[in-house]
Each structure stands twice: as C-alpha cells, then as structure tokens.
Amino acid sequence: MxxxxxxxxxxxxxxxxxxxxxxxxxxxxxxxxxxxxxxxxxxxxxxxxxxxxxxxxxxxxxxxxxxxxxxxxxxxxxxxxxxxxxxxxxxxxxxxxxxxxxxxxxxxxxxxxxxxxxxxxxxxxxxxxxxxxxxxxxxxxxxxxxxxxxxxxxxxxxxxxxxxxxxxxxxxxxxxxxxxxxxxxxxxxxxxxxxxxxxxxxxxxxxxxxxxxxxxxxxxxxxxxxxxxxxxxxxxxxxxxxxxxxxxxxxxxxxxxxxxxxxxxxxxxxxxxxxxxxxxxxxxxxxxxxxxxxxxxxxxxxxxxxxxxxxxxxxxxxxxxxxxxxxxxxxxxxxxxxxxxxxxxxxxVLPLVEHLALQGERAKRFPKNLIPDAVNRAINKMHPDAGEAVAYFDPPHIFFDLKRLESLGVSREEAEELGRQAILETGYVEKIYRHSDLQGEASGDAIEKLYRNSFYPPRSQHLIVQIKKHHYVDRAQGSTGHGSPYDYDRxxxxxxxxxxxxxxxxxxxxxxxxxxxxxxxxxxxxxxxxxxxxxxxxxxx
Missing domain, CATH: 3.40.720.10 (Alkaline Phosphatase, subunit A)
Structure with a gap:
C-alpha cells in the first residue's frame, strides 16, 4: 500500500x-x-x-x-x-x-x-x-x-x-x-x-x-x-x-x-x-x-x-x-x-557567516547564481540549444523547464544527472537528491529521512540540494537565512x-x-x- x-x-x-x-x-x-x-x-x-x-x-x-x-x-x-x-x-x-x-x-x-x-x-x-x-x-x-x-x-x-x-x-x-x-x-x-x-x-x-x-x-x-x-x-x-x-x-x-x-x-x-x-x-x-x-x-x-x-x-x-x-x-x-x-x-536560523567565522567555524557564503549557472552550463555543453534549462532557482534547489528540455530531446534523467554533477563540483554542497533517490528504498541515513519527510513528488523541486553546514547562499556581506537540515534550523x-x-x-x-x-x-x-x-x-x- x-x-x-x-x-x-x-x-x-x-x-x-x-x-x-x-x-x-x-x-x-x-x-x-x-x-x-x-x-x-x-x-x-x-x-x-x-x-x-x-x-x-x-x-x-x-x-x-x-x-x-x-x-x-x-x-x-x-x-x-x-x-x-x-x-x-x-x-x-x-x-x-x-x-x-x-x-x-x-x-x-x-x-x-x-x-x-x-x-x-x-x-x-x-x-x-x-x-x-x-x-x-x-x-x-x-x-x-x-x-x-x-x-x-x-x-x-x-x-x-x-x-x-x-x-x-x-x-x-x-x-x-x-x-x-x-x-x-x-x-x-x-x-x-x-x-x-x-x-x-x-x-x-x-x-x-x-x-x-x-x-x-x-x-x-x-x-x-x-x-x-x-x-x-x-x-x-x-x-x-x-x-x-x-x-x-x-x-x-x-x-x-x-x-x-x-x-x-x-x-x-x-x-x-x-x-x-x-x-x-x-x-x-x-x-x-x-x-x-x-x-x-x-x-x-x-x-x-x-x-x-x-x-x-x-x-x-x-x-x-x-x-x-x-x-x-x-x-x-x-x-x-x-x-x-x-x-x-x-x-x-543560521547565525551570520561573519559571526561563525569569528567562532572558528568554516562558514562561507556563495553567490545565488552559482548553482543555476553551473547547471545551465553543464546542460548547454551537451545540448547547445538548451538555453535556460533551469526554470526556477529556489535557493539552493532547482526546478527544470521540463517542457523545453523535452522539446530538445533532453530527458529529465539526463538533465538531473548533468545538473547533479555540476552542482557537486562547486564545492559548496554536501549532497543532492533526485526524485528517484527519494522514491527508492530508504538507506537509513538520518538526514535522508528528513528529506524524505520534506518530499512531495507533485510539488518538490527536481534537484533537492543539501548545502554544507554553516554555508549560506548569498555572497553579499550581510543577512542570513534558514532551510537546511542542521540543528540551528531545526x-x-x-x-x-x-x-x-x-x-x-x-x-x-x-x-x-x-x-x-x-x-x-x-x-x-x-x-x-x-x-x-x-x-x-x-x-x-
């Protein structure tokens, strides 16, 4: 059932x-x-x-x-x-x-x-x-x-x-x-x-x-x-x-x-x-x-x-x-x-990155466009006509323009795999979950369970991104946020x-x-x- x-x-x-x-x-x-x-x-x-x-x-x-x-x-x-x-x-x-x-x-x-x-x-x-x-x-x-x-x-x-x-x-x-x-x-x-x-x-x-x-x-x-x-x-x-x-x-x-x-x-x-x-x-x-x-x-x-x-x-x-x-x-x-x-x-909420750095933590900011730009480049490298493959970037997660990709002969599975590899190469990300990862057999990992509890297939992002601890998606000095599975947000x-x-x-x-x-x-x-x-x-x- x-x-x-x-x-x-x-x-x-x-x-x-x-x-x-x-x-x-x-x-x-x-x-x-x-x-x-x-x-x-x-x-x-x-x-x-x-x-x-x-x-x-x-x-x-x-x-x-x-x-x-x-x-x-x-x-x-x-x-x-x-x-x-x-x-x-x-x-x-x-x-x-x-x-x-x-x-x-x-x-x-x-x-x-x-x-x-x-x-x-x-x-x-x-x-x-x-x-x-x-x-x-x-x-x-x-x-x-x-x-x-x-x-x-x-x-x-x-x-x-x-x-x-x-x-x-x-x-x-x-x-x-x-x-x-x-x-x-x-x-x-x-x-x-x-x-x-x-x-x-x-x-x-x-x-x-x-x-x-x-x-x-x-x-x-x-x-x-x-x-x-x-x-x-x-x-x-x-x-x-x-x-x-x-x-x-x-x-x-x-x-x-x-x-x-x-x-x-x-x-x-x-x-x-x-x-x-x-x-x-x-x-x-x-x-x-x-x-x-x-x-x-x-x-x-x-x-x-x-x-x-x-x-x-x-x-x-x-x-x-x-x-x-x-x-x-x-x-x-x-x-x-x-x-x-x-x-x-x-x-x-995550403390300010600047505050954490003074406490000796390896805290970093990274620019908002880093992830979607990396994904678009990776897909366009294989499919030069793909253009803006990312329909919406919901920091740090990705929604693809699936209709556009399908019209160009790019399967969802290929787009997800190309995007996953590109995001991991940025160095700011701990793990990436595709729908197939969260619909498959559970691994027993505690963090994965949290993402499974967040996952609703009809509405969830196509690539769900777990950024590294004490990292924040915004390079500009100032402000902080939440959205991670870490204790400071939970x-x-x-x-x-x-x-x-x-x-x-x-x-x-x-x-x-x-x-x-x-x-x-x-x-x-x-x-x-x-x-x-x-x-x-x-x-x-």
Missing part, C-alpha cells in the same frame, strides 16, 4: 471514531496555537534572566520541551506552519516550500497562491488553503464540533492560511499593499464588521515617524547578552546600529513592509488578535474554539541582523512583552484555566500553558508534528499522531 493511500484510509477511518472521543471534564473553551516565526530554542536560555512577560510565564508555569526539533529538512515558513497545523510532514500535507514553480502559470508562485480568490477587507494577495493535502487541527475541530469557531491571525498570508486550514471562519493577515488587515474570499466574500472597524483605525499609519529604539534603558545589558551593535555583516552594512528608521511614508508599500516585518509589527498582530477574539466571540460558549496566531518580527530581524545581534535580543524582549499582554487579556476575558496555549516555531521550542497542563521541563524528543494531535487530545477531537510522531503525554497527565 502506498504511503499516500495509507494516510487517506487513516483519515477515513478516523471519521468513524469522532463520536467515541470523550473530552476531558475540564476541556478548555479556547485553544491558542502560537507560532513565532524563526524562534530558535536557545533564545529562551540566553535571555532567561531578562524575561518578565509571556516567556517568563511559559517557562515558570508551563510545560517546556527542551529537545524539540523539526523532522523535515527544508526548514521554511510555509512547510513549518502547515506541519504545525496538520500534525503531518510535508510529504503528506503537500506544502514543501514558500514558493514553487507552477508549469500551469509558467512562473514562480507563492505557496498559497490562488488566482481564483481575492483579498477581502483591502488590497492584498490572492490566496487560499487549497494547497493543503491534509486536515488542519481547525478542520478536525469543525468536523467534531460544527459550532466551534476557528480563526487565524498572522503577519503573513501563508502563515495565517496554513494555520487556519480549509474550514476556518477566517484567516487574517497584514497586507503591505494597504497597511491593513485582510482575509481571502475563500473564507468570506465580505469583510466582517469587526474587520472593517479595525481597518478604520489605520493602526499601521500611526507608526509613521516612529523609530525602533532599544527596549531596555540599560544599554550595557545588550553588550552582555548579545554582541557589539556595529557588527560587520548585519543588514548588508546598512543601519547596523540602533536606532532604526522605517523607510518610506504611508501609504507606501516600502513603509508597510518595514513596519510589518519589524519589532513594531508584532504590536499590530496583537491588536488584530484581540479584535478577532471579540469579533468572533471566541471562548464565549461551551464549544471549544481555536485561535491560531503567527508573529513574524523575529524572522525579519533574524534575517537582517542574525540571532546573536542586539536587534535580535531586543526583538525577543519586545515579543516577551507582547505575549505577556496577550496572556493577561486571555486571562481577563476567558481565564487561563479555561484556555490551552501551545507555542512553537516553524524553523530556526531546534525550536515547544511549550504548553493553561488549563490543567502541568509545569516542568521535559527532555524526551518532540517534534512539530506532535503539537496539533496533543492539542486535539486536550479538547477531545480525534487526530492520530504522525507515524513517527507521538502524543506529548507529559502535558496530558
């Missing part, structure tokens, strides 16, 4: 046991699923002494899993969020990357791109959750309790939509096109009253003229817990020290982009979340509701300045404050005893708080696939764990 058929049958069988699941007598009225984009686990240990808000509450009163890691290799926002919401690997839920080459449109498109839908509430991206091939927690909640309400709010469209799933009441995100909160016509054809009222406030515009200044008055703490402020390699050498100004003026997209991808943007997500709680009347009745939130400030700051920068430290402390306010509001409106909270991250927090959840530190391995099934068990909704996942029994005692 194929893996995909097995999961389909499992879903069908699960429907038959919905009525047999019995909720806990102290089942919460509201489940809050929090995703912090790019939150490395070590942020919690490095800044533990400084936390006074939400992280302090989670660490002191919550269940903390210290050995939680992503179990897939392509560690990006979209597959991470989809894995958290569905409790399934990308190999099952079908979301393998943030972007994909779609032959239907002949271009790169975003993970949740859907031209059949439109933004509602303002101008924004055309998106929907139709890409999901597995049921999200909210979908399963709706199947068990049709009266339950499911809402997601996030900085990014893909984060909101992939957390919400297909049956949600609404998925809302901050649009850089209008500086407002929007949803998709997939969920609602008209903006609900609360959304219209929220956008009238023009909250984003109120940040015009603001500068990002250090959160703590004692600047010596930044030198103690982070590195010096003017570190080489940060943000391409532009504005590497505090304070930081937002570019542009409202209603410029440049201004909204900087705001919504900064430490200040998380404030708007919090305000939108509180408005959504009231607008959708979450937690107001006996049916359990679900609120999923994703904050992206850590991600943008991490990309620009690296995880050991003063900016990253400041962002984490600001987020601690934001989460503290959120928990206080939840306690006042619903009561934390009637709320179950889970917090995790979609991925980690080790993230998993924490639970509220209701009857016990507090403590737990060192047994855990993964993103475990979060949703564990929350489902707390509210009595059937959601079997992934085949290599588990229910986190530590929080169910």
């Amino acid at each position: 194929s893996r995909f058929l097995a999961f389909t049958l499992l879903g069908v069988l699960t429907l038959g046991v919905i009525a047999t699941e019995k909720p806990s007598p102290d089942r919460p009225k509201l489940v809050v699923l929090l995703v912090i984009d790019q939150l490395r686990y070590d942020y919690l240990t490095r800044f533990d002494d400084l936390f006074k808000g939400g992280f302090r509450r989670l660490l002191d009163d919550g269940a903390v899993f210290t050995n939680a890691k992503l179990q897939h290799a392509i560690t990006l926002t979209s597959p991470g969020h989809a894995t958290i919401s569905t409790g399934r690997h990308p190999a099952t839920h079908g979301v393998t990357a943030n972007n994909r080459y779609d032959p239907k449109y002949g271009k790169r498109v975003g993970a949740v791109y859907d031209p059949s839908e439109q933004a509602v509430g303002g101008t924004g991206s055309t998106s929907s959750p139709r890409i999901l091939e597995a049921s999200a927690l909210g979908d399963r909640l709706k199947a068990a309790h049709p009266e339950a309400k499911v809402v997601a709010v996030a900085s990014k469209d893909r984060s909101a939509i992939l957390l919400a799933g297909k049956k949600a009441d609404g998925a809302y995100w901050l649009s850089v096109d209008c500086g407002c909160l929007v949803t998709s016509s997939y969920y609602q054809t008209e903006a609900p009253r609360w959304l219209a009222a929220f956008n009238v406030r023009q909250l984003a515009d109120s940040f015009y003229g603001e500068t990002w200044k250090p959160f703590l008055q004692d600047r010596s703490l930044y030198e103690r817990y982070a590195r010096r402020d003017d570190f080489p390699g940060e943000k391409y050498g532009l504005e590497t020290t505090f304070p930081h100004r937002l570019r542009g003026n409202p209603p410029d997209q440049e201004f909204y982009y900087d705001l919504m991808n900064s430490a200040l943007g998380d404030e708007i997500v919090l305000a939108a979340a509180l408005a959504a709680i009231e607008g959708h009347e979450l937690g107001d009745d006996d049916a359990p509701d679900l609120l999923a939130l994703s904050f992206a400030g850590v991600d943008r700051v991490g990309h620009d300045f690296g995880p050991f920068s003063q900016e990253a430290m400041d962002q984490i402390l600001r987020l601690d404050y934001v989460l503290g306010r959120l928990f206080d509001e939840l306690d006042e409106r619903i009561g934390l005893r009637q709320t179950a909270i889970a917090l995790t991250a979609d991925h980690g 080790h993230v927090p998993i924490m639970f708080l509220g209701g009857s959840i016990p507090s403590g530190r737990f060192s047994e391995p855990a993964g993103l696939v475990d979060v949703a099934p564990t929350l489902a068990r707390i509210i009595g909704v059937p959601m079997p764990p992934e085949t290599d996942g588990r229910l986190l029994e530590e929080v169910l005692r």
Whole structure:
C-alpha cells in the first residue's frame, strides 16, 4: 500500500471514531496555537534572566520541551506552519516550500497562491488553503464540533492560511499593499464588521515617524547578552546600529513592509488578535474554539541582523512583552484555566557567516547564481540549444523547464544527472537528491529521512540540494537565512500553558508534528499522531 493511500484510509477511518472521543471534564473553551516565526530554542536560555512577560510565564508555569526539533529538512515558513497545523510532514500535507514553480502559470508562485480568490477587507494577495493535502487541527475541530469557531491571525498570508486550514471562519493577515488587515474570499466574500472597524483605525499609519529604539534603558545589558551593535555583516552594512528608521511614508508599500516585518509589527498582530477574539466571540460558549496566531518580527530581524545581534535580543524582549499582554487579556476575558496555549516555531536560523567565522567555524557564503549557472552550463555543453534549462532557482534547489528540455530531446534523467554533477563540483554542497533517490528504498541515513519527510513528488523541486553546514547562499556581506537540515534550523521550542497542563521541563524528543494531535487530545477531537510522531503525554497527565 502506498504511503499516500495509507494516510487517506487513516483519515477515513478516523471519521468513524469522532463520536467515541470523550473530552476531558475540564476541556478548555479556547485553544491558542502560537507560532513565532524563526524562534530558535536557545533564545529562551540566553535571555532567561531578562524575561518578565509571556516567556517568563511559559517557562515558570508551563510545560517546556527542551529537545524539540523539526523532522523535515527544508526548514521554511510555509512547510513549518502547515506541519504545525496538520500534525503531518510535508510529504503528506503537500506544502514543501514558500514558493514553487507552477508549469500551469509558467512562473514562480507563492505557496498559497490562488488566482481564483481575492483579498477581502483591502488590497492584498490572492490566496487560499487549497494547497493543503491534509486536515488542519481547525478542520478536525469543525468536523467534531460544527459550532466551534476557528480563526487565524498572522503577519503573513501563508502563515495565517496554513494555520487556519480549509474550514476556518477566517484567516487574517497584514497586507503591505494597504497597511491593513485582510482575509481571502475563500473564507468570506465580505469583510466582517469587526474587520472593517479595525481597518478604520489605520493602526499601521500611526507608526509613521516612529523609530525602533532599544527596549531596555540599560544599554550595557545588550553588550552582555548579545554582541557589539556595529557588527560587520548585519543588514548588508546598512543601519547596523540602533536606532532604526522605517523607510518610506504611508501609504507606501516600502513603509508597510518595514513596519510589518519589524519589532513594531508584532504590536499590530496583537491588536488584530484581540479584535478577532471579540469579533468572533471566541471562548464565549461551551464549544471549544481555536485561535491560531503567527508573529513574524523575529524572522525579519533574524534575517537582517542574525540571532546573536542586539536587534535580535531586543526583538525577543519586545515579543516577551507582547505575549505577556496577550496572556493577561486571555486571562481577563476567558481565564487561563479555561484556555490551552501551545507555542512553537516553524524553523530556526543560521547565525551570520561573519559571526561563525569569528567562532572558528568554516562558514562561507556563495553567490545565488552559482548553482543555476553551473547547471545551465553543464546542460548547454551537451545540448547547445538548451538555453535556460533551469526554470526556477529556489535557493539552493532547482526546478527544470521540463517542457523545453523535452522539446530538445533532453530527458529529465539526463538533465538531473548533468545538473547533479555540476552542482557537486562547486564545492559548496554536501549532497543532492533526485526524485528517484527519494522514491527508492530508504538507506537509513538520518538526514535522508528528513528529506524524505520534506518530499512531495507533485510539488518538490527536481534537484533537492543539501548545502554544507554553516554555508549560506548569498555572497553579499550581510543577512542570513534558514532551510537546511542542521540543528540551528531545526531546534525550536515547544511549550504548553493553561488549563490543567502541568509545569516542568521535559527532555524526551518532540517534534512539530506532535503539537496539533496533543492539542486535539486536550479538547477531545480525534487526530492520530504522525507515524513517527507521538502524543506529548507529559502535558496530558
């Protein structure tokens, strides 16, 4: 039986046991699923002494899993969020990357791109959750309790939509096109009253003229817990020290982009979340509701300045404050005893190459065009008319223009082999996987298993490239990223708080696939764990 058929049958069988699941007598009225984009686990240990808000509450009163890691290799926002919401690997839920080459449109498109839908509430991206091939927690909640309400709010469209799933009441995100909160016509054809009222406030515009200044008055703490402020390699050498100004003026997209991808943007997500709680009347009745939130400030700051920068430290402390306010509001409106909270991250991040080099690591940058240029040269050497054989380079992975190659008599197998050899010769790559490699018999290699968990044949890249550890695809000094199978991209927090959840530190391995099934068990909704996942029994005692 194929893996995909097995999961389909499992879903069908699960429907038959919905009525047999019995909720806990102290089942919460509201489940809050929090995703912090790019939150490395070590942020919690490095800044533990400084936390006074939400992280302090989670660490002191919550269940903390210290050995939680992503179990897939392509560690990006979209597959991470989809894995958290569905409790399934990308190999099952079908979301393998943030972007994909779609032959239907002949271009790169975003993970949740859907031209059949439109933004509602303002101008924004055309998106929907139709890409999901597995049921999200909210979908399963709706199947068990049709009266339950499911809402997601996030900085990014893909984060909101992939957390919400297909049956949600609404998925809302901050649009850089209008500086407002929007949803998709997939969920609602008209903006609900609360959304219209929220956008009238023009909250984003109120940040015009603001500068990002250090959160703590004692600047010596930044030198103690982070590195010096003017570190080489940060943000391409532009504005590497505090304070930081937002570019542009409202209603410029440049201004909204900087705001919504900064430490200040998380404030708007919090305000939108509180408005959504009231607008959708979450937690107001006996049916359990679900609120999923994703904050992206850590991600943008991490990309620009690296995880050991003063900016990253400041962002984490600001987020601690934001989460503290959120928990206080939840306690006042619903009561934390009637709320179950889970917090995790979609991925980690590689430290700046310049930082690693000072630590004695063999860290390197290499230019973005190195891999696709090498592949095109190799194929054109054998087939001079091939031209641009690479249709889309999704660093560090390759999509071929298969139609073009076929018209020239170049088989996919030949293109893959020529490309594989050319990429290996660059010296920056550890291994390359073709579809045939990941569809064949498993070798038992731990890294290969991670790539198999990331592999979904209809959408995966044609050449899946594992770059060497501590290497980054961008020669320009500055910025960093994620997407590798290494621990710096995979080790993230998993924490639970509220209701009857016990507090403590737990060192047994855990993964993103475990979060949703564990929350489902707390509210009595059937959601079997992934085949290599588990229910986190530590929080169910």
